[in-house]
Structures are given as C-alpha cells and as structure tokens.
Amino acid sequence: MQLFDWIVLIVTLLFIVIYGAWKTRGSKNVEDYILGNNETPWFTVGLSVMATQASAITFLSTPGQAYHDGMGFVQFYFGLPIAMVIICVTFIPIYHKYKVYTAYEYLEKRFDLKTRSLAAILFLVQRGLGTGITIYAPSIILSALLGWNLTYMNIIIGILVIIYTFTGGTKAVNVTQKQQMFVILSGMVITFFLILHYLPNEMTFDNALHIAGANGKMDIVNFSFDLNEKYTFWSGITGGFFLALAYFGTDQSQVGRYLSGKSVKESQMGLIMNGLLKVPMQFFILLIGVMVFVFFLFNPVPLNFNPNNKISVDNSIYKKEYQSLQNDLNKLSEDEKVINLLYIDQLNQDYDNPTLRKELVELANKEKDLRAQAREIIKKADSNSETNDKDYVFFYFILHYLPKGLIGLLLAVIISAAMSSTASGLNALASTTAIDIYKRNIKEEKSEKHFLNATKLFTLMWGIIAIFFACIATLFENLIQLVNIIGSIFYGTVLGIFLVGFYFKKIHSKAIFNSAIISQTTIFIIYYFAIFIYPSGEEKLGYLWLNFIGGVLTITLSILLQKTIFRKQKEEIVDSI
CATH class of the missing domain: 1.20.120 (Four Helix Bundle (Hemerythrin (Met), subunit A))
Incomplete structure (x- = not known):
C-alpha cells in the first residue's frame, strides 16, 4: 500500500466514526437511544436495512464464492422479495401497533414471559456469534496485508464501532450507514469497470460472459431437487425465504432499523426498497467475482490465494x-x-x-x-x-492489481461494511438485553436515565464479547456461509414462534414454548449429523433447509401439542392475524 492508500483509508474511517459520534450525541432517554424517536425516513430505513445485511463478509466472500462456484449463490436470495412483502403486511403493523422496543416484546403480549425470554436468548446467542464474525472478516484482510497480529486488528475494529454505537445508539447506526453505503457502492462500481478495462483489448463484456459460461460460472438457476445441493431454486425459494423472513422479521438487528421509521408506511417503503434492490446488488457482487475469474485467465494466478x-x-x-x-x-x-x-x-x-x-x-x-x-x-x-481460499480471492486482486488510492478505498469499503453490520448487531444485542432481559426481570422501579445508561453499558459489554468471539473465530468453508449457517441453526425456530403468534390464534404459551424447545434441539441434532461432521463439503443436507425445517417443525409441533397435551389451556390472545 502506498501513502495515498493509507490517507484514503484512514480519512474515510475516521470521518465515519467521528461524524456518527458527533451527529447523534446526547440521547435523552431509552426511546431516543433505541428507536431514534421514530424520526427515520423511509429512504434511510431502506439503506440501513441493506447496510446491516451487507457486511464485510458480503464484499469479502461473495466474489470469492463466485470465482470458485459461479453465480449460483444468487439463488440464496430468491425468497427475499417475497419475505419483504409478508413482513410489510403482517409484522410491521403489529410491531408499530404495540409500540414495542424489540420484536420479542410482542411475544410476551401474545404468549408469556418464558416464550419472550427464550426467543430473546436464542437471538442473543446467534447474533453475538454473528457480530463477532463481522469483526473477524476485515481483520483477516488487514492482518494479512500489514503483517499485524490478528487479535490486535479485531480489537481495533471493534473499538472503532463501539465508540459511535455507544454514543448515539440507533441514530448513530442509521446516520453512519448512509455514508457507509455510499462508500461501499462507489468502490464496487469503480472496481467492476476497472476489471473490464484490464481485460484484453479484443475482449468485449459479452465475450467475458461467454468465457465464464464455458467454465460453468454462469449457471444461475439450478432446478435440481437434490437436497445435497447447497444452492438451488427450491432451497432459495423455501429455505432462503424462511431465512429472510426470520432475519428481517424477527432479528432485532433488522427489526430495530425499521422500528425507528417515522410511520408504518415509511417502514414498509424502506423494506420494499430493500426487496427490490437486494437481489440485483448481490447479482452484481457475484458478477464482479466472475469477472475476477475471467481476469485471472489472462494474468498470473497463485495456487492458493491465502x-x-x-x-x-x-x-x-x-x-x-x-x-x-x-x-x-x-x-x-x-x-x-x-x-x-x-x-x-x-x-x-x-x-x-x-x-x-x-x-x-x-x-x-x-x-x-x-x-x-x-x-x-x-x-x-x-x-x-485453512486451505479453502475463497475469502482471499478478491483481497488478492485488490492488493496486486488495483491502482494507487483505490486499494485504500476498497479496504475502506470492506471495513465500512464490517463496521455497519457490527454496529447494528451491537445496538440490537444491547437493546434486547436491556429491554427483554434486564428491564423485564428486575423488580425495583428505575428511572429512564438508569435504563439509558444500562443500555449503553450493555452496548459496551456486547462489544467486548463480539471482539472475544472474533479473536477465537476460525474459517469454516467461507465466511459468508458460516454466518448464514449460524443464522439457519436458530432462525427457523424463532420464526416459527412468531408465525404461530401472528397466524394461529388458538395456540397458547405452553404449546409454543415446548414445541420451540423440541424444535431447536432437533435442529442441533440434524445440523450435527447432516452437516457438521462433513467438513469436506459432502453434506447430506444443504444448510438452507434448516430454516424451513425449524419453522415448519415449530408450527406443526405447537399445533399437535395444543390439540393433545395442552388442549385445556386457555389464554387471552393479544393479537393475531
């Protein structure tokens, strides 16, 4: 890296941190800190939702995924637009109606405190792990680039995020994510056109696509019913749909983004914006990876990119x-x-x-x-x-072939994305811990200032925990799959709880709580025997199906338990569809 790259990198990151901390300082109460006083316009909601999901892992791993396996990964997102519509019609109106701070508050109104606490704890476990990975991803890059200790890099990036998230809460996350998305999209577009410029003069973009197709990189849709296949049309439209519905509908890191919207309509418009743009954006990032593959057909390439x-x-x-x-x-x-x-x-x-x-x-x-x-x-x-080098492909290209200045910008893109997702994660973890665990279970009356300070302290606590997870993380097959696998293990069960709450008015607390426990235990067993013990990639079941299985199993078991063991239980139902 040249001096100019360092200047671009440092100035970009410091601007985001300082601007976010300064612009959103001085939260007066918990509502301001967690919900941003419900002042967020739809466009900011949409960008914030996109930025939360588009972590550094997206820009680090996705091009490498396409380099090795082609465009098929885009099928993972096929169910997302459908999920956005359902969340807009069902989830958002109910959340706003009951003025909840977190998604899990609703579950106590609909069922009981046990069910609320179970869902909140499942969220805290998987999001705590996921947030650690979002810190770990860019740390890999910088540690390899600079030769610095990986642990120190995890700590530095974690502290940068903690600074403005601790200071401004949800407002800080929303404000900084607009700048981060601008940096991210600008960097990726510039890189794409540079790759095309670097290809042989006689090669057109159409030629490049033909060459990629000849090498099996342009097989976008796979209609196979083979459950061993990770990414097919059917796994995307079912497992991907359930994962998107759970992630955007029940994960507080996303729910918190649109709960801060000015109104139901503003929140809905923000999610619809994400639904319209997410698949094209992922397609574009994968296409960059395919173009990197074509580029290396005409340039020196290492045996292993790590x-x-x-x-x-x-x-x-x-x-x-x-x-x-x-x-x-x-x-x-x-x-x-x-x-x-x-x-x-x-x-x-x-x-x-x-x-x-x-x-x-x-x-x-x-x-x-x-x-x-x-x-x-x-x-x-x-x-x-770790012999799998998918996460290093794009980094290798950036480091060896991009011009002076743009290397710094692309590193800023990756770190900005990491900071964006990490900030949303910490904000959600702190909000859930403060509202669903701490506030709900203490018996003494406390002031608003007390809970505001408690939420800030939980932000700091989860920041430290995320840094710890980052320091002990190891590469799985590649980072983007690791994050989605963690989500798939937990999301199905949590989504099943919410779907029962919204759509099955005759099912009560004991049935749903016990079915959730059984379902989550079953998913752990399925994951271990069908996926985990096959590290070579020869899984007996694609991990996306865990979302579908967990959701359907939770719903089915709750119906059976309600009609048999708990058929005499009757409770007041707060809301359902």
Whole structure:
C-alpha cells in the first residue's frame, strides 16, 4: 500500500466514526437511544436495512464464492422479495401497533414471559456469534496485508464501532450507514469497470460472459431437487425465504432499523426498497467475482490465494514440491490464455466453437487438480492451515492489481461494511438485553436515565464479547456461509414462534414454548449429523433447509401439542392475524 492508500483509508474511517459520534450525541432517554424517536425516513430505513445485511463478509466472500462456484449463490436470495412483502403486511403493523422496543416484546403480549425470554436468548446467542464474525472478516484482510497480529486488528475494529454505537445508539447506526453505503457502492462500481478495462483489448463484456459460461460460472438457476445441493431454486425459494423472513422479521438487528421509521408506511417503503434492490446488488457482487475469474485467465494466478499458506509452505520441506506445482500452473495458465484468445476470436466472428469450449473445460479441470494437490501440500506443511481460499480471492486482486488510492478505498469499503453490520448487531444485542432481559426481570422501579445508561453499558459489554468471539473465530468453508449457517441453526425456530403468534390464534404459551424447545434441539441434532461432521463439503443436507425445517417443525409441533397435551389451556390472545 502506498501513502495515498493509507490517507484514503484512514480519512474515510475516521470521518465515519467521528461524524456518527458527533451527529447523534446526547440521547435523552431509552426511546431516543433505541428507536431514534421514530424520526427515520423511509429512504434511510431502506439503506440501513441493506447496510446491516451487507457486511464485510458480503464484499469479502461473495466474489470469492463466485470465482470458485459461479453465480449460483444468487439463488440464496430468491425468497427475499417475497419475505419483504409478508413482513410489510403482517409484522410491521403489529410491531408499530404495540409500540414495542424489540420484536420479542410482542411475544410476551401474545404468549408469556418464558416464550419472550427464550426467543430473546436464542437471538442473543446467534447474533453475538454473528457480530463477532463481522469483526473477524476485515481483520483477516488487514492482518494479512500489514503483517499485524490478528487479535490486535479485531480489537481495533471493534473499538472503532463501539465508540459511535455507544454514543448515539440507533441514530448513530442509521446516520453512519448512509455514508457507509455510499462508500461501499462507489468502490464496487469503480472496481467492476476497472476489471473490464484490464481485460484484453479484443475482449468485449459479452465475450467475458461467454468465457465464464464455458467454465460453468454462469449457471444461475439450478432446478435440481437434490437436497445435497447447497444452492438451488427450491432451497432459495423455501429455505432462503424462511431465512429472510426470520432475519428481517424477527432479528432485532433488522427489526430495530425499521422500528425507528417515522410511520408504518415509511417502514414498509424502506423494506420494499430493500426487496427490490437486494437481489440485483448481490447479482452484481457475484458478477464482479466472475469477472475476477475471467481476469485471472489472462494474468498470473497463485495456487492458493491465502498468502499465509504460501508462507507456511516456504518455511517447510515441501517448498520445492509446491513450487513445482506453481510452475505447472503457470504453464497451464499460458495454455489457457492462448485457447481463450482463440475462443474470443471465434466469438467475434459469431461462432461459439464447441471444440475450444471443450478444451477450456479440460484445462479448467487440470487447474482444479493442481489446486487440490496444492491444498494437500499446505496441510502437510501445517495441519492447522485453512486451505479453502475463497475469502482471499478478491483481497488478492485488490492488493496486486488495483491502482494507487483505490486499494485504500476498497479496504475502506470492506471495513465500512464490517463496521455497519457490527454496529447494528451491537445496538440490537444491547437493546434486547436491556429491554427483554434486564428491564423485564428486575423488580425495583428505575428511572429512564438508569435504563439509558444500562443500555449503553450493555452496548459496551456486547462489544467486548463480539471482539472475544472474533479473536477465537476460525474459517469454516467461507465466511459468508458460516454466518448464514449460524443464522439457519436458530432462525427457523424463532420464526416459527412468531408465525404461530401472528397466524394461529388458538395456540397458547405452553404449546409454543415446548414445541420451540423440541424444535431447536432437533435442529442441533440434524445440523450435527447432516452437516457438521462433513467438513469436506459432502453434506447430506444443504444448510438452507434448516430454516424451513425449524419453522415448519415449530408450527406443526405447537399445533399437535395444543390439540393433545395442552388442549385445556386457555389464554387471552393479544393479537393475531
């Protein structure tokens, strides 16, 4: 990194932190701190919702996901627009009607304190883990770039977020997320056009898409019914739908964004904005990853994008063996370049040469084989190494090929995204702890100032916990999947509780509480035996199905329990649809 990159990076981050802390200082009460006095316009609600979900993991991992596996990951978001409509029609009106600070307050009104506390605790566990990962993601980048200790980087990024979130609460999150989204979108658009500029002169964008398609990167929709497949149309429209419905409808990090809206209509418009823009945005980020793949067909490429793995091998007895593989890859890359240029020439003559396409596939398979051999050597050199390098692909491209100044901007993009999601997470964790656990369970009367100070202290506490989780995190398959897996384990059960509350008026507290306990235990068992014990990726069940199973199981069990064991229980129903 050059001096100008450092200036861009530091100025961008300091502006966001200082502006957020200064602009939103002086919250007078809990309502101001948690709900922002319900003054947020719809456009800010929409940007805040998008920024909360678009963490650093999105911009770090998604391009790498597309580089290796193609565009199929976009199917994960197919159920999201439908979920936005249902939340706007059902969830938002009820939340606003009862003027709740958190989503889980509603559950006590509908069921009882036990059910409210259970949902809140499940949220705190999964969001606490998730927030730690959002800090960990950019720390990987900076620690690899600067050679600094990863733990120190986690602490530095965590402290930056804590400063303005502690000071301004929800207002600070909303205000800073507008700036962060501007930085994020600007950086990604500039990068996309730079990649296209770096491609060979004779190559058009249409040519690039053809080459990506020949290598299996443009297979966007998969209608397979195979449950082993992680991303299919059906898993996206069902499991992805349930995950989106749970995340945006019951996760306080998102619910808190639109509860601060000026009115029901403003909150609804903000969510609809997210529903319209989210899939195109993810498609665009994946497309950047595909274009990076095409770029590396004409430029030198490493056996493994994680620089730490190269260092481990160089310090071992396997250095020469690894270098031999790298030499083979370099030669193969030259062959790929020649064939691709011939293929482009044919495409420019309106002829999609099947023989050349076949050669491209054969060369791609040889490259995969070389990379597999490299991973085996890396494991021999250091058994603790993470050989999966999806999270490092985009970072490698940024560091080695972007011009001076833009490296700093792209690093600012990734860190800004991390700060955005982390701030929303801390704000939600503090709000839920203060309102659903602390305030609801203390018997003494306390002042508004007391609860305001308590919420701020919980913000600090969860910030420290998130930093701790970040310090002990390890890469799974890639970060974006790890976050979604954590969510999928918990979201189905929580969503099932809310759906029963909204739509099944004859089901009461004992039935839903016990069904939720059974459902969550079942999901843990399914996850362990169908996914966790298959680290090589040969899962027996795609993790997205956990959302669907958890939600349906919770609803079904609650109906059965209500009609059998708890059929005599009758309670006042506060609200349902």
